[in-house]
Amino acid sequence: MKKEIQLSVPNLDIEIVENLRECIETGWVSTGGKFIGEFEKKIAEYVGVESAVSTQSGTAGIHLALKALGIGKEDKVIVPSLTFVAAVNPVIYQGAIPVFMDCDDSLCIDTNKLEEYLKKNRGKVKAVIAVHIFGNLANMERIMELAEKYGLKVLEDATEALGTYVTEGKYKGHYAGTIGDIGIYSFNANKIITTGGGGMIVAKDEEILEHMRHLSITAKTDSLYFIHDEVGYNYRMLNTQAALGVSQIDKIERFIKTKIINYNLYKELLDEDSPKGLQGIRLLPFNDGLRANHWFYSLLIDEEKLGIGRNELMDRLIGNGIQCRPIWKLIHTLCPYERYEAFEIEKAPYYEKNILNIPCSTSLTTEEVKHVCEMIKKIVKQ
Template identity: 55%
Template sequence: MGDNLMSLKNIPLSVPNLKGKEIEYVTKAIETEWVSTAGPYINDFEHEIAKYVGTKNAVACQNGTSGLHLALMTCGVKGGDEVIVPTLTFIAAVNPVKYVGAEPIFMDCDDSLTMDPEKLESFCINECEFINNILINKKTGKKIKAIIVVHVFGNMADMERIKPIADRYNLWIIEDATEALGTYYTEGIYKGKQAGTIGDIGVYSFNGNKIITTGGGGMIVSNNEDCLNQCRFLSTQAKNDTLYFVHDEIGYNYRMTNIQAALGLAQLEQLENFITVKEENYYEYQRLGIDLLPFRTNIRPNYWFYSYITKDRDNLLNNLINQGIQTRPVWKLIHSLKPYENCWSYEIDKAIYYYDHILNLPCSSNLSKDDVATVSKAILSY
C-alpha cells in the first residue's frame, strides 16, 4: 500500500523555521565575542518575553527542564513532599520532581489532554486532609506542596477551575507552558492572560521542535519578583559575591547563552506569524477531511501540535512513515514507565484512551499547503 502512495519528499513532524534575523543577531553576538552565559541579548530576550506574556520579569535558563527544577526549588518543594502532576505529558515535566527528592502523584486528563480538574478536586477532597493550611495525603502522610499543570500541545488547561482548587488547599501552581507560548484566554475571568502567567511560576521551552527555538533554552516567568530572583540566583551557581566567588548554597549552571538569546529574539519577532500559519494549516487539514482534536473554545491557542484520533494507531503510523511522512504517538503515560510505576496514580482512564488513539501530524510553521494535502491524502487513502 505504502509503495503506491510514496510522497515526493520527506515531511517532518515539527522543525524550526529560521527565516528571520537569526543570522544577523547571532553574527553580532559572535562579532562582539559575547557568546557565553552573559551578554546583552540575554537581558533583551528576558525583557521581550516578559513584555510579550505580560509578566513583571523573566529569567532565561538552559532549557524547560531546568526551569521546572528551579521553579520547584523556589516553591520550597523538597525531599519527603509530594507534587500533583499529569500522566499524559513529556517526562521532562515530571523528572524535576524527583530531582528535588519529592514524589509525584499522577492525575488523569480531560478531553483537552490537560489535567482533569474534577479528578484533581476529588483527590484533594477524598484522599487528603487539610490541616493547619497544609494538604496531607492520608495514604502516605506526606505534604502535598504543588501542582505542575501542563498546557499540552498548545492547548490551555482549565485554569479557571484549577486555580481555585490550588488556592483552597494552599498549593503552589507551576505552569509547564513549554508547548504553549502564545496561547491565551479570549474570555472569562482570565481574558487576555497567557499560558504560564496564571499560576505562581510559568516555564517555556525553546527546544528545536517548539513554536520558537533557540536550539535549546528555556524561560521562567512570574509576577513574583522574589521567585524570579531566587531562580536567577540558583541558575548562576548561587553566587553571593561575583568578585570573590562566595557561594552560600548549592547552585546550578542553568543559564542560557547569549548566542541562544540572539536566536530567540529573532524567533520571537516572528511568533505571531508562525501562529497564523499553524492556524491556517490546522483548518486546512480539517477542510480536507482530517478531523483533528479541537482546542478549547475560550482561548487563542498557538496550534503547536495537531492531534488525530485513529482506531489503528500503529499501522497508520508505520504506513505514513513508509511514505516519508513523520508522525508520532502521544507520549507513553508517565505513571506506566519503570521509574514511576510504584508511584500513586489517581483514577487514570481517559489518558489511556488518548495514548492508544492519538497520532500527531506534521505541523511545522513552514509546512506548505501541498504538504498538508499530501499528508491528508495519505491518511484518507489508508
C-alpha cells in the same frame, strides 16, 4: 523521488546570522552578553509580565520553580500522567513524590479528579504542575480555585503553549504561564519559536523570580572571588541561544497564524465531521475561550471506523516520507515511576493508544498539508 515532510522543524531566517556574527565578533558566545537580557525583556513584554529569567531548558526552569516554591523531600506534587517526562523528572530531583492524575478530553489534567483527590487527601499535597498540552490550556480557573481552597502552589508548564491566551472568563487576556505562581516556557527546536534549546521562567512574585535567577547562575554573589551563598545550578542560557530568540519572538504571531490556517485545512480535509473528511479520524479541538497557539495537531484514530489502526497508519506514513509520532507513553507506567500513586487513570490510556501527531511546522505549506491528507486517504483506501 519521495517527498519528505518532517513533524515540526525550526523556522529560521537568514537575518539571524547577523546576531550570531555579533556574538562571535564580540566573544560573547557563552552565558553572558546583551542578547540574554534583550530576549528576557521581549518575552516578558509579549506575555504581559514585568520580567523573565532565561534558562538552559524548560526542564531547568521547572526544577528551579519547584525549588523556589519550597517543594522538597516527601512533598506530594500532582502531575499529569499524559505528558512529556521532563515535566515530572524535576519532582524527583527535589526528593518530592509525584501523584499521577488522569487527563480530560483536552489532554490536560482532569480537574474533577483533581478535586476528588484533594478532598480525600486534604493537607497532604503541596503543589500541582498544570501542563498545557500541545498548546491547549488546562482549566486554570478551576485549578486556581482548588489551589486557594487547598493551599496549593501552582506551576504552569507552558513549554508547549507560548502564545496561547485566555479570551473569556476570569483570566481574560492572560497568557499561558502567567496565571499560576510560576510559568515555564521552552525553546527546544520543535517549539513554536526556538533558540535551539533553552527555556524561560515568569512568576507573580518578583522576589521569587530573582531567587530563581540567582540559583540559575550557581548562586554566585561575588564574580571576582567566586563566592556562592547556597547550592546553585549552572542553568544559564547562552548568549548565542538568546541571539536566535530575539529574532524568533518577533515572528511568533505570524507563526501562530500559519499554525491556525494549517490546522483548519487539516480539519477540512480529514475530520469526520467535514464533508471531505474520513470516518474514523477526528482532529482534536482546542478549548473554547482561548486563542490557542495550535502548536501540535492530534488525530484521534478510531480503528473500527477507519479500518486501520493508529500504529499501522503511522508506520505507513513514515514509510512514505511523512514524519508523525504517537503521543507519549503514560509516565506512571514507565519503570522509574511505577511505584508512585496513579489516581484513577482511565481516559489517558485511550488517548495514548489512539492519538497520532502529524506535521505541524510553522513553515509547512498548503501543498504539504494537502499531500499529507492525500497520503492518509490513499493508505486508508488500500
